Amino acid sequence: xxxARAAVHNPRHGVILNVMGAHDxxxxxxxELRPFIRDGRITAVPAKRTRRLLLLDQVAQAFEPGxxxxxxxxxxxxKEIFDDHCALRRYLIDESFMSRTAAGIYWRAxxxxxx
Numbered sequence: 001x002x003x004a005r006a007a008v009h010n011p012r013h014g015v016i017l018n019v020m021g022a023h024d025x026x027x028x029x030x031x032e033l034r035p036f037i038r039d040g041r042i043t044a045v046p047a048k049r050t051r052r053l054l055l056l057d058q059v060a061q062a063f064e065p066g067x068x069x070x071x072x073x074x075x076x077x078x079k080e081i082f083d084d085h086c087a088l089r090r091y092l093i094d095e096s097f098m099s100r101t102a103a104g105i106y107w108r109a110x111x112x113x114x115x
Contacts, residue, residue, distance in 0.1 A: 025061040026081060042082040053095060060097040060111030071104035
């Protein structure tokens, strides 16, 4: 079953993008991530890299492969799931789940893709 998507409007950029709702992709986390997720929101980033990568893969599911997102839209999505959205965005970049241009355009660069 495909995950539901919600429209995110960013007036600054004049775009409406369809992104997954936070509760859709974090609603039923794998058992090893349950201590870090409550009510569809991340409560803490795992210290162990293997668990952190698993969490980041779950977060990357919010972004459609092949689509570009302005930084403000990425921030809106990440704010819905974690209070420190800047740290989460940095983890996504550092671990190659997302890439960006100097102009602040982001795209999904890794993670699991559902067929």
